[in-house]
Amino acid sequence: MTALVATPPRAAEPSVAPPVVARCELEGVVDSGSGAYLADCVRRAEDLGASALLVRLDTPGGSLDATRVIVRAFLGASVPVLVWVGPSGARAGSAGVFITLASNLAAMAPGTHIGAAHPVAGAGGEDVEDVGGRQQARKVENDTVAFAESIARQRGRNATWAASAVRDSVSVPADTARELRVVEQVASSEATFLDQAQGREVRLANGDTVRLTTAGARQVELTPSLSQRVVHAFAHPSLVYLLFLVAALGLLVELAHPGGIAPGLMGAVALVLALVASSALPVHAGALLLLLLGAGLIVAELFVTSGLLGVAGVVLLGLGGVFLVDRFDPGWFVDRSFRVSWAWLVPTTVLLGGAAAYVVWRSAQTRGMPQRGGDAGLVGEEGTTVVPVSPAGGEVFVHGEHWRATSPAPIRRGAQVVVRRVEGLTLFVDEVKT
Structure with a gap:
């Protein structure tokens, strides 16, 4: 007789938690508020242990000081920084070029554009040289070109295009930006971008190379502080x-x-x-x-x-x-x-x-209307006698006030009177005949 041996239950396979991607966005001008916010997002993503930081970008540009704060935070991050220019119709204009170049991996939605980082001046957008002089223009331009080229080289992107975006105000759409190695991907949505980024290798500030795990990631929204939100809203x-x-x-x-x-x-x-x-x-x-x-x-x-x-x-x-x-x-x-x-x-x-x-x-x-205020405004007004009025004096109620009054003929108390003229604080009145 064969003994029956109980088979132990199979242990449940541990479920694998989806990767966590921290997310923030910059929409509108790059100012001190948004600069502090994005730099703070890098720190918070590192503290969270996120597999990446995803930044949605749509900006016309802004403060160079705030841009440098963001670029320093991106270049020095110990977490991969991914920038997506979107949705369709968005732009990474002027200062936004430097922010995009500073990311570890960048993508643009169809119908977006990037570029035109040449400084302009005046209400009509005149060239700096026309307004500030040749030497000032050359100084500003060369400094900005060096800034753009250094970022592009550090991230392995097209430094020649980065320089032309400053010198010649070059602006390109998403497909051209990918062909020119300005960005790595064209993605219609953030989820698509994260799927495309899965498995790609990027190098962090400490020299380590990490492989991205972003497909199907759970996104954690990083919101700005009240002060950052207020400064950005006012800018x-x-x-x-x-x-x-x-x-x-x-x-x-x-x-x-x-x-x-x-x-x-x-x-x-x-x-x-x-x-x-x-x-x-x-x-x-x-x-x-x-x-x-x-x-x-x-x-x-x-x-x-x-x-x-x-x-x-x-x-x-x-x-x-x-x-x-x-x-x-x-x-x-x-x-x-x-x-x-x-x-x-x-x-x-x-x-x-x-x-x-x-x-x-x-x-x-x-x-064209008769005067209603002052002494002249009382002439023609009607009132009521409070006490009998005679040539010796009396009192009337006119225009909501009590006045001393006099009349050439005696007027009984309670009679209706009309003001004929005013001398000082005394009204000269006549009785209204009914």
């Missing part, structure tokens, strides 16, 4: 323009009508916010003076009502908005589109122009 030319406009109008109205409190308080708060925002942007001091002068002329229109002051004020406000961003600042590399949006500028000037026109129209109407 927009249209918002700075609006804040300075509110500040100038509020403070000028308070000066014109002391004691209103609300306009002055609103203007002071807007001024503080505008100064915080402008510290993160290249702002023309002359443009701020134009905004202040324009606001002053509009407030003066409230008193003069000539029409000309209001028109001049609106024109100056518009010019202040056009020239607000100083793109000759050598510390900034931005696309020519980085300025106060016409979608903000036109409605603002039209609204203020309409308000000035309304003030002029109402003032013209007021001039």
Whole structure:
């Protein structure tokens, strides 16, 4: 008889946890807030033990100082940094070129572009040489070219193209960027990029070569701090323009009508916010003076009502908005589109122009109406006698106030009277015959 031997249960195979990829994004201008955020993301991804840090990028460029902070963090990272320029329609413009080149692995979505890192100046986007002189232009350009080439060589990318992006404002779409070895992949989504990155080898700052494990990764979102979020939100030319406009109008109205409190308080708060925002942007001091002068002329229109002051004020406000961003600042590399949006500028000037026109129209109407204030405004007003009125005196209630009164004929108490003239604090009245 064969003995039955119990078969021990098979141990369950341990499940393999999916890799973890930390994720952050830079959308909009590269400023001190977004620079600190991306540098912080590198540190947090390292502390998390993530297999990679994925950065979604869509920027017109920005501050060179903030860009250097990001580039230093990417080049010195002990975690692979992956940059995806997307979604379709996004760009890695100007300063965004340096950020993309500094990544270990880069991809672009179809319909995106990268390049145009040549510094521009002035409201019309003139060349630096035309505005600042040949020597200054050469200094700025050579320094930027060296910066771009050093990053490209360290990451094994096309240093020749990186130099041409600065010198000649070259900009290329995603497919061309891959062919030129500016980026490694064209990926329609972040998930596709992570799948394509699976198994690729990249070299970290310490010289170690690691193989990426990113396919099917669980993404951990790294959000910016409140201060980083606020600074980045304020770093927009249209918002700075609006804040300075509110500040100038509020403070000028308070000066014109002391004691209103609300306009002055609103203007002071807007001024503080505008100064915080402008510290993160290249702002023309002359443009701020134009905004202040324009606001002053509009407030003066409230008193003069000539029409000309209001028109001049609106024109100056518009010019202040056009020239607000100083793109000759050598510390900034931005696309020519980085300025106060016409979608903000036109409605603002039209609204203020309409308000000035309304003030002029109402003032013209007021001039044709009888005077309602002061002594002359009391003439013709009707009231009631409080005590009998005679040539010797009396008291009447007119226009919500008690007045001394006199009349050539005695008037009984409670009778209706009409004011004929005013001398000092005494009203000369006649009884209203019914």
